[in-house]
Amino acid sequence: LQSAPTVLKVLPILIDPLMTGSVKNLSTDFAAKVSMNWDANKGKISLKILPSKSVTIKLVFNEAFHKMRNKDIAWNKQINGIEEVKLTAGKVWSIDLG
Secondary structure (H helix, E strand, O other), X not given: OEEEOOEEEEOOOOOHHHOEEEEEEEEOOOOEEEEEEEEOOOXXXXXXXXXXXXXXXXXXXXXXXXXXXXXXXXXXXXXXXXEEEEEOOOOOEEEEEO
């Protein structure tokens, strides 16, 4: 992950040893914990974000992940992600792709 105060880049670079995997409770620059499972070969990822404060972020995914399961989320093809993700303190926000 790469994070800034209002941006989270998910697996910006993928190399062979990282094509599949999982992580739990990684910290971000916007005071949240991130857990995820992924399989880049299948284009699947499950991401959970638990913020300790409310914040709006931009969420950018590696190009291997682009098939939305949730039709209610506005996917921005130019950034391969979501322009505005509104996170509420103490509430898990999750998304599944692929």
